[in-house]
Amino acid sequence: MSALHNFASAACALYLLLAILAWTRVADRSLRWSLSGWLLTLGCLSAAPFYHLNATSAGWLWLQTLLYSGANLLVLTSMVLAWRLFEDRARLPAWSWWPALLGQLIDSYDFYRSAHENWPNEQTLIVVFEYLPQLIKLAYVVAAIVAILRSLRGDLLRGRFRLRYLALLAGALIGLEMLLLENLVGIHLQLPYDPAGFHLCWQLGLALWLGLKMLDISGQVDRDYALAEPAPTAAIPRIAWSAKLAALRPLMEEQAVYRDPALSVDSLAARLQMPAYRLRQLINGELGYRHFNVFVNDHRIAAACRDLADPERDHLPILTIALDVGFGSLSPFNRAFKERLQQTPSEYRAQQRQARSGGAAAAEPGSIGSGP
Template sequence: MTLAATELAFRAASVALLLMLAASLVSDFRNVLAARLATAFALGSAAHAASYSVDVTSPIPLLHAPLIALSTGDIVVFWLFTRSLFDDEFRLRWWHGCIWALVVAFSFAGCVWIAPSGHVRFSVTVVNLIVLGFIALAVGQMIASWPADLVERRRSARVFVVCAVALYGGLNAVLQIAAAGYHVGAVAETVNAGALTCTVAAIVYAMMRVDGADLFPATVEPEPSVVFSQPATEDAADQKLIDALMRLMADERIYRHENITIGVLAGRLKIPEYRLRRLINQRLGYRNFNVFLNNHRIEEAKAALADPAQAEVPVITIAMDAGFQSLGPFNRAFKAVTGVTPTEYRRLKVNAV
């Protein structure tokens, strides 16, 4: 088999795997934002597999320009995908679409105007610096959000998916910047196509191994309240730990402490982090440690807002006393739980008296 045929086979395999993944996600999780973004990312990656070339010395065929532009914009989708993957409360905003459109437009302009006018290296460098920037944002999101994830079975899979894409995308961006304007040859193109196929296969395998309900919650439901009914079959050791955890929450109000982490909480209970993570997830029903803390903080804030004796206390003071670091996150978390803003909640309680 010639190098050209081998490269084509690799590209076809990557496209087939990505289309299979996209079809699976649409079939099972079409109403879940993270799954929809994963589908969009898979389709954009298929465009990348079909159009990507390390060698950008020759003019790009006009028919390839839209595919290359969509492939470049896929890095924005990847960033949004990681945000939704590590934050069940993430929502798309209009400006996310604007960012994607700007990246796609610049890449398309680079293909049909900037590079053909003699500025190949400039076009390639800028596009790939954009790619590296969004990869950095995605990795940063993973690092910031991963410790709060309580669903053990998806933790390693999510990190693997992000790291695999970041490694492949980062190496390709650096390689394309270095090789801009130079012929790299058929061997390099074939090796790159093979590396992409291996990366795609590994990601598909990793995602398929994780239960879909863990990776992509089928519905977005309100988090459970801070009062829980324990299963009758719960063993005594777990019950004792949960009782100790709830005492820390109710009596010491440890959720008020600044920068409280699951590691600190596990240390107070003298158990490994993984065990506390499993207890909060499987016994108390939370998927995210920050949501667990915030629900306790919001319960305290609700009591303060409904208290006539604290009617003149500013909302921000109540938020800070409950453990929030600023007003914005408090307002968003409060409305997510109660359906109203803190000010509206206080007014409703006052009018009900």
């Protein structure tokens, strides 16, 4: 084997080691699965120089197909990891896995057939086996970007806030390099470098960096193993935080500023006459929330629960209640409500009606003031 194949073997071994390390050290189950899966698919991608070696046996061809298939799952595992890291309560829809599996089956079959014959050899087959999987991958890339961007401004974890930008920058640079240089320039001009070697360089560099970061961690780690901050309130006298918290609670509970759909970290900080970063520390350190939107939506959902359980407001449509408590439309209200209480607003209202008719005490929603 060439030096390139030795380099690829080293990268694969590193990613396998990192996946084992992540599996044994990350305490959060969902993050453990998504991080380990992402590292394994990165390892399969780093094995790219082995994909097109002449297969000396059926077993070797199956191994090549397996590595190629694993690499094609990278967009799926990247999207899942982004969702787990940056979306605190939102859950991935169950159907989100099926397009990736469909594209995976098409891609793997295409790879296996092309190793034996001139395949695909018709225009229709080229569209199905070459372009369709690429469109599916593009859709997952967009989903990962949405997960990174849609809750960016309200993130209360400083490390995770920075990580969003790093993820976007790394993805943009790698995507531009592969799209512009290889697929566009490389068609007409000879590239001034070896693309496979270039990819292995950044993949091996990423593996080494991740390894060093993970080896710095002592003991078991939780969901924020790479994002955790020191307790933000430790650097400031406790009495100062208590005073700010005492000023925050009336704004949220008595003045109900959460009913403003445009409420943001900056606008709430201005009301409290404190810097926005201090407000982030206050909500995260004192109340345990990791995202500003979750903090605000919990107050909105609690108010909506009171309205839905109130017999005098039983005639109001759910949309009216959603708009009244600060949601811009019905869809985000329904989504946030179900994430918080595991039932829809209609189901909650029906439950309260049944409780009133049966003389039972109405169930109270989850208490506000403790983050996820």
